[in-house]
Amino acid sequence: MKKRLYFFVLLFVVAPLLVSAQKFKMPRHKKFQKVKFELINNLIIIPVQINGSDLTFVLDSGVSKPILFNLSGQDSISINNVSEVTIRGLGDGEPMKALSSMGNVFSLGDAENYSQDLYVVLDKGINFSPSLGIPVHGILGFELFRDFIVEINYGAKYIKLHNPEHYVHRQGKNAQTLPLSIINRKAYVEGTVLIKDSENIPVKLLVDTGSSDALWLFHQPEKGLEIPEKNYEDYLGRGLSGDIFGRRTMVNGIKIGDFELKEAKAAFPYREFFGLIENLGDRNGSVGGEILKRFNFVFDYANGEVTIKKNGNFRVPFQYNLAGIELQHNGLRYIAESIAGIGGVVSSEKNASFGNVQILLENKTKLSLVPEIVVSGIRAGSPAAEAGLREGDVILAVNGRQVYQYKLQEVLKMLNEKEGKRVRVLIERYNKDLLFSFVLKKVFDD
Template structure:
């Protein structure tokens, strides 16, 4: 950072509880997830790039969360990273060449990688989830100004990862102290490891669910909720929780005294200042604090699946082409018979939870979503479509899909998961 500058402010998008930041690597503008759970930057999904220069390359094998196998990757040194006026002229990174590693399809925007520890190590990082911006504070000029409604807690840094202590309130009203990985790269709320001897047992009300995707494959586990989670003096009641299957953590030989992780659906309820150098983290609750936890009441997982053409009639056609920006860009052709052909992202059902309203109605993985409650979904972002499908308990949802070149209409009523 320039020596006379106190901080660099960076705006971000919050998509599915994940912080999406713009970053420049060796002169190329890319988009990354800010992931405090990753030690070194990892680059993937370069399908929208003709070329990208990376320096001093050697081949390595890496593994992340998921039930898959280790993968080949490139280790690269001496790269230039730039965020606003903040620069690193000698940044190490990994490059994953597997085309299956692509978070863009589930987030609805192009995402090229993840970045974490190195940024948190070098700056005091202030994340304002409410205003959706980050301030990277110059550690030499930074002065902490505690707020009466904020609380500063101990943050332990181990093997380039940050941990905070908290308390989980189980169904039997037992308070269990836990050590949690602080993971801004997780869109979920709370993950816990099953430890019956400690009292961390899966509550009776639960269901098997897809929890997300790691670098090494899909992650499954039991979705449930706990009576509450306390971090410092802050308490969230009826907190959404999951117990991932231990197979997804097979590459971690020893979890030590870690009991789980706290992710974006809880972290977004606070504005947070990370001070890795001093081993401190400051929490201050924001306007999201009392927002209800979001459950997938419909039981549908969606993702982008390339592009498709749609045809629309145009009233008062005058021959003028209007450009529109979409998640992946739109291409439009106007024909003389007042019909517009548009190339838009195709959204498909990527998974269905057994026993869910969508499954009982007859929806299937692979169905192409055309409309939800009469709204043609090509006008909406992926996360907006997911929200339409999970708006309110008791609401009837009508979904028009395409299956084997036939349009089919399904209807179901959203119901509480627990």
């Protein structure tokens, strides 16, 4: 399988560590700051202003310091007190050079930090934008969770940064408050998983809003965490030091508190991609956006607890890549559309009892610039691969619908609607239009 950016995992360590950052604060009279977000590929996308520049970030509870990248389309952004550092992270690549910067102003509405540290990654390969379909400039996490009581409403797509001085905990109906462990600037929750027909296995999971996947488990046979027989090798995500691969599968269930999800999507990353983490301690994996989006949360890091309540996404089926095809934006392309001119010739049809009128319009051509969507990866043995699609093919239409009229995630949904559906894909390859057809099938054979 070709390497590509699809699920996002950015866990890292940096030397030297930045130590100058102050805290986010709000005016004392203000109870909370509400921020609307977009939910794209299970990731929370929020607006952030840095030193007066308006940017877009992923809210990532798995990252300990803000990271800035993808500045190629940004006309101007100033950062303060810059020095060079080396960044290492999950993945199979080498450490990379980056910049550290201290004393920056971060703003989310009235929530502000006047001395925020950040890292700037200069590697153009670290870029969410092509696979998400919108510009994304970085990731931000721990400081917001540290300094506020953070309410995440996945159902209504907003976060509230509550001022701890004014917040009064009110546990709503059908909600449950659970212990939350904060270790090395990251949050962990305990639960159980059911693999095969064995008993529930206790697990400690990193809470990772910056992962669009569902559940990652470490292969730990001594603890009962065996890989189910029905599985396949797949690309799982990208760390700062490269791509991460593993076995994708399904577990019979995962339970957090009193909430249980059955037949949950899961993956077992290969251990070599976690070589950076010398000691995993009692951690058994991580829970990402495809599970988290099924709940609404109130995170209280200071008191070590999280309140959860299921929302309207709770029973939404887990999404699998049935077609085996992955897409990303690849710049812009021209399209030509035939349109009617302003002027026209009007004629009446003789002997028509109702006086039918026919309008003949002059044809004209309209040229438009639209995003180009290309195949960024294909899973070996998948329906798309067997039909003959290739990496680099330009997608023109899916089931007769021209893709430029849709968002990237909508096109992916068209390609993976339901098992047994026939999909017709019109592509451009070497300046020729080709039509492919395939039937979506289960990713796990019976």
